[in-house]
Amino acid sequence: MSKERILITGGAGYLGNVMTRHFLDQGFQVGCLDNLLYRQDYSIFPLAANPDFEFIHGDVRDKALLERVIPRYDIIIPLAAIVGAPASKARPVDTETVNRDAIITLDQIRSANQRLLFPNTNSGYGTKSGQFECDENTPLEPISLYGTTKCEGEKTLRESSKGGVIFRLASVFGVSPRMRLDLSFHSMVVDALTKKAIVLSEGNFTRNYVYIGDVAQAFAFGIQNYDQMNGEAYNLGSDQANISKNDLAAKVAKHIPGTQLFQHEVERDEDKRNYLVSNDKLRKAGFEAKTSLETGIAEVTRGVSIMLKNNPHKNI
Numbered sequence: 001m002s003k004e005r006i007l008i009t010g011g012a013g014y015l016g017n018v019m020t021r022h023f024l025d026q027g028f029q030v031g032c033l034d035n036l037l038y039r040q041d042y043s044i045f046p047l048a049a050n051p052d053f054e055f056i057h058g059d060v061r062d063k064a065l066l067e068r069v070i071p072r073y074d075i076i077i078p079l080a081a082i083v084g085a086p087a088s089k090a091r092p093v094d095t096e097t098v099n100r101d102a103i104i105t106l107d108q109i110r111s112a113n114q115r116l117l118f119p120n121t122n123s124g125y126g127t128k129s130g131q132f133e134c135d136e137n138t139p140l141e142p143i144s145l146y147g148t149t150k151c152e153g154e155k156t157l158r159e160s161s162k163g164g165v166i167f168r169l170a171s172v173f174g175v176s177p178r179m180r181l182d183l184s185f186h187s188m189v190v191d192a193l194t195k196k197a198i199v200l201s202e203g204n205f206t207r208n209y210v211y212i213g214d215v216a217q218a219f220a221f222g223i224q225n226y227d228q229m230n231g232e233a234y235n236l237g238s239d240q241a242n243i244s245k246n247d248l249a250a251k252v253a254k255h256i257p258g259t260q261l262f263q264h265e266v267e268r269d270e271d272k273r274n275y276l277v278s279n280d281k282l283r284k285a286g287f288e289a290k291t292s293l294e295t296g297i298a299e300v301t302r303g304v305s306i307m308l309k310n311n312p313h314k315n316i
């Protein structure tokens, strides 16, 4: 039987690197379409040893390229994006054209029998209404350009007659060949290791987190159960990782002794994220993210420590 083919746009990114390896291990052929925005060729090039891996260097805004590439695949996972509120603020035009417009183009080109799984962020929950307990029926009210364009991407796909499975991701943690130290979980570990201090703004705000390996497994679950899940959006986070920034920082400090915690009196959380997210719908569908925060803190501490050893100026 021939292998199924998955196209992962943004496959050389933080999540993409882990997902690409996961699906190759599962016996899929994986095509990774990425413009290597962060010059992260080092992260993906060892995969050239695997004949089931193909790298397509290009831009998801290149319609002619999408028209050539997309028909060759059974499954599409569009990860390519300008990710996070600060990055989007710095690159507003790229954010609109990559996060929203390229998804509209992709939707026009794909066919109804190609399965599609899309990662949105859950960062739009409760931001304006102040609703604390959120499930998939809670309106998404994104504040940042990042959140707005990702939600526009989700809307395009949910209104499409071609279907798709949407995952609304919590904030991800865990190591990847393309490491993102800007993620809030990771920056706490970096600060604990380099400054022996974590400074929290609005530390009482509760967020939801999820381990990177659990995200890859959830997407694999979505492929296996596509017919049952098609057309729906699912929160993807860990229930035991609905936690305030203060409590997460305390766990990091427990793991890295000598770390002191401080509250920033002036700085405010740009995303206004303060919510308790229900992951019941995905659990009822049959998948649960189970990796603990403690496991993630230990893993990220080991990973960041290696990066620090290679950087005598600790300027990471």
Ligand SMILES: NC(=O)c1ccc[n+]([C@@H]2O[C@H](COP(=O)([O-])OP(=O)(O)OC[C@H]3O[C@@H](n4cnc5c(N)ncnc54)[C@H](O)[C@@H]3O)[C@@H](O)[C@H]2O)c1
Pocket (backbone or CB within 6 Å): 009, 010, 011, 012, 013, 014, 015, 016, 033, 034, 035, 036, 037, 038, 058, 059, 060, 061, 078, 079, 080, 081, 082, 083, 098, 119, 120, 121, 122, 150, 168, 169, 170, 171, 172, 173, 178, 180, 183
């Ligand atoms: N990491 C998280 O916590 C998180 C949470 C919710 C949703 N997501 C979503 O998951 C996806 C991946 O996020 P990530 O954390 O891996 O970020 P990332 O920045 O590491 O990955 C994005 C990838 O897209 C590529 N890219 C950017 N612009 C491109 C373009 N024009 N053409 C082709 N490739 C392009 C980049 O080179 C990079 O490899 C994004 O869609 C993001 O919105 C991530």
